[in-house]
Amino acid sequence: MAKKREPQEYTTDPAAQQMLIRAEELGVQTAFTRADDMVPCNIGGAGMCCKQCGMGPCRLTKDGQVGICGATIDTIQARNLTRAIAAGAAAHSDHGRDMAFLLKATANGEAEGYYIRDVAKLRMVAGYYDIPVEGRSPEEIANDLADFYIAQFGQQRGEVLPVRRATKKRQQLWRERGVVPRGVDREVVEALHRTHIGDDQDAEHILEHAIRTALADGWAGSMIATDISDILFGTPAPILGQANLGVIKEDMVNVIVHGHEPSLSEMIVAASQDPEIIAYARAAGAKGVNLSGICCTANEILMRQGIPAAGNFLHQELAIMTGAVEAMVVDVQCIMQALVGLAQNFHTQIITTSPKVRIKGATHIEFEEHKALTIAKQILKTAIDNFKNRDKSKTYIPQVREDLIPGFSHEYINYMLGGSYRASFRPLNDAIMAGRIRGVAAIVGCNNPRSSQDYLHNLVTKELLKQDVLIVQTGCGAIASAKLGLMLGEAGLSEVGPGLREVCETVGIPPVLHMGSCVDNTRILTVLTQMAETGGLGDDIDQIPAVGLAPEWMSEKALAIATYCVASGAYVIFGGASPVSGMPDRVADSDIVLRYISQGWEERYGGKLEFIADPQEMIKATLAHIDKKRAALGLPEYDPTRFGRSGDSKMLQIEALPLEKKREAIYGAAV
Ligand code: SF4
Numbered sequence: 049m050a051k052k053r054e055p056q057e058y059t060t061d062p063a064a065q066q067m068l069i070r071a072e073e074l075g076v077q078t079a080f081t082r083a084d085d086m087v088p089c090n091i092g093g094a095g096m097c098c099k100q101c102g103m104g105p106c107r108l109t110k111d112g113q114v115g116i117c118g119a120t121i122d123t124i125q126a127r128n129l130t131r132a133i134a135a136g137a138a139a140h141s142d143h144g145r146d147m148a149f150l151l152k153a154t155a156n157g158e159a160e161g162y163y164i165r166d167v168a169k170l171r172m173v174a175g176y177y178d179i180p181v182e183g184r185s186p187e188e189i190a191n192d193l194a195d196f197y198i199a200q201f202g203q204q205r206g207e208v209l210p211v212r213r214a215t216k217k218r219q220q221l222w223r224e225r226g227v228v229p230r231g232v233d234r235e236v237v238e239a240l241h242r243t244h245i246g247d248d249q250d251a252e253h254i255l256e257h258a259i260r261t262a263l264a265d266g267w268a269g270s271m272i273a274t275d276i277s278d279i280l281f282g283t284p285a286p287i288l289g290q291a292n293l294g295v296i297k298e299d300m301v302n303v304i305v306h307g308h309e310p311s312l313s314e315m316i317v318a319a320s321q322d323p324e325i326i327a328y329a330r331a332a333g334a335k336g337v338n339l340s341g342i343c344c345t346a347n348e349i350l351m352r353q354g355i356p357a358a359g360n361f362l363h364q365e366l367a368i369m370t371g372a373v374e375a376m377v378v379d380v381q382c383i384m385q386a387l388v389g390l391a392q393n394f395h396t397q398i399i400t401t402s403p404k405v406r407i408k409g410a411t412h413i414e415f416e417e418h419k420a421l422t423i424a425k426q427i428l429k430t431a432i433d434n435f436k437n438r439d440k441s442k443t444y445i446p447q448v449r450e451d452l453i454p455g456f457s458h459e460y461i462n463y464m465l466g467g468s469y470r471a472s473f474r475p476l477n478d479a480i481m482a483g484r485i486r487g488v489a490a491i492v493g494c495n496n497p498r499s500s501q502d503y504l505h506n507l508v509t510k511e512l513l514k515q516d517v518l519i520v521q522t523g524c525g526a527i528a529s530a531k532l533g534l535m536l537g538e539a540g541l542s543e544v545g546p547g548l549r550e551v552c553e554t555v556g557i558p559p560v561l562h563m564g565s566c567v568d569n570t571r572i573l574t575v576l577t578q579m580a581e582t583g584g585l586g587d588d589i590d591q592i593p594a595v596g597l598a599p600e601w602m603s604e605k606a607l608a609i610a611t612y613c614v615a616s617g618a619y620v621i622f623g624g625a626s627p628v629s630g631m632p633d634r635v636a637d638s639d640i641v642l643r644y645i646s647q648g649w650e651e652r653y654g655g656k657l658e659f660i661a662d663p664q665e666m667i668k669a670t671l672a673h674i675d676k677k678r679a680a681l682g683l684p685e686y687d688p689t690r691f692g693r694s695g696d697s698k699m700l701q702i703e704a705l706p707l708e709k710k711r712e713a714i715y716g717a718a719v
Pocket residue numbers: 098099100101102103104105106114115116117118119124245246
């Protein structure tokens with residue numbers, strides 16, 4: 049059994065630390081303590097265990113050893129990794145499919161409570177696929193777009209059309225390599241087929257299909273999900289929000305929405321503001337209904353409606369332990385089965401809503417788009433009815449919360465850099481070319497109780513900010529920075545290098561931009577593509593001084609995201625353990641797959657995937673890659689001493705000077 053850790057070793061978040069002390073007092077288990085008790089299997093962890101058929105499981109631990117069928121270690125590792133990527137792609141894409149059906153129902157007036165909020169985005173997206181827009185109603189366009197998107201999942205031949213949104217060069221490369229997805233479902237199914245016993249037994253060949261499957265996620269399934277969420281619920285723009293457990297309110301009915309899909313949560317937001325529901329809550333003795341979110345559902349409603357985030361992945365159990373949550377409403381993905389058992393210690397009801405997800409012991413109120421508002425009200429009334437069962441002696445809400453400004457969609461970034469008339473990525477590219485911004489890092493992904501919650505996210509983020517690296521974030525990584533206060537303009541700027549600080553002050557942005565949920569990593573693909581197309585930073589993503597990081601990854605979706613980013617040309621660094629680490633100290637050739645997804649993929653796609661556990665090494669590798677790309681573009685070497693003499697901080701210093709010194713400081717000694 050691993051050593052049991054102290055609360056401050058489990059997490060760097062002060063609210064979470066308080067709740068873990070509370071867990072100890074109450075004698076309840078959490079993912080943190082279960083991680084201590086669960087010793088990972090080092091053979092499976094290294095990707096060297098195969099259970100693809102009933103002759104196994106075959107655990108390969110010696111040089112030259114093969115499975116009963118003769119499968120080698122690299123074949124087994126490639127199959128395991130590809131299956132994980134296929135599962136991640138399936139999860140994102142099934143979410144995208146549901147959104148497409150919701151768009152269809154909305155267009156046909158069959159989805160109670162939904163309407164098309166962002167007609168401009170609808171017209172723009174329809175335009176990508178040559179769907180006629182002029183003289184047509186939003187509903188007509190939406191109906192065609194929904195049909196088109198639904199067909200992308202089941203398409204059997206040809207190419208999924210959203211790949212058109214990549215750079216021309218990248219599309220050409222994918223075609224040459226034979227990895228353009230034909231249809232989303234086809235690639236996922238083929239990944240499962242190829243990895244069945246007795247099929248594809250060439251590790252590199254298997255991994256090329258992993259690329260194709262991941263591309264079906266990033267450039268189709270997830271991109272479709274993001275597009276439709278924006279069309280139906282509005283393209284995000286900056287809005288004030290809050291994050292951490294302190295958003296839970298003592299005197300209100302607390303409802304937490306958790307999971308990923310915005311379809312139900314947006315309707316719960318609408319229902320919570322309904323006078324009938326507010327009156328119902330007041331009649332129950334509460335001041336009203338207080339909604340908050342966990343995981344990516346939190347990100348969806350935070351960036352559009354400013355609904356607070358109670359926390360990221362590892363906060364789901366801690367939120368219940370406040371004893372003040374009447375209902376936790378879950379849809380799909382990242383929902384721990386442990387919630388139900390934990391909730392039995394309190395009065396919290398766990399309400400499952402997806403036809404795909406049930407948890408034994410949970411209340412199931414199935415979501416149905418045709419009567420979504422009615423169902424959302426029913427869920428809220430169930431929560432309100434539960435308010436009377438709250439045991440005040442068991443209530444403990446840590447008073448820790450932080451403000452943030454989320455909502456940096458790629459559309460808004462374009463707008464903020466150039467206004468309505470000259471929306472452009474030009475200023476960002478110019479700042480990178482000048483060296484004011486050294487490069488860009490996307491720090492995304494989950495929490496993992498095997499490391500200290502938020503520690504790696506925040507350490508890497510803070511160090512890169514000091515090095516003038518602009519950070520964009522999604523998923524649980526974004527919530528980690530939000531809780532730390534890095535997503536508020538000025539508050540975050542004290543941590544930032546001089547050049548980046550000047551840019552943030554000029555444009556009026558925080559140094560860490562919250563770009564949304566896990567499926568919204570496609571927004572990052574769009575930003576990188578637009579940067580490449582703007583000019584000055586090469587003509588494709590692999591030339592941009594940018595790196596993707598997931599320091600605390602845990603889900604299969606993270607592996608799918610990593611792989612589509614690599615295939616799009618990005619260098620991706622994952623922290624924690626590698627699922628294909630092999631055991632090079634014991635089995636000489638057990639790192640074939642590890643080398644292929646790094647050097648092999650870099651040769652083929654210009655991007656690579658590496659697992660680096662040490663955060664300092666992660667930072668070093670990020671900066672080295674950014675500097676290498678800068679040098680390849682012929683950009684000036686990064687030099688922090690060149691900048692920092694303009695901007696708000698300088699003006700404040702100048703303000704404090706006597707008049708003659710002021711003049712000198714502004715115009716120089718010669719004046
Ligand atoms: Fe063993 Fe081969 Fe079956 Fe895998 S597929 S469990 S290696 S016999």
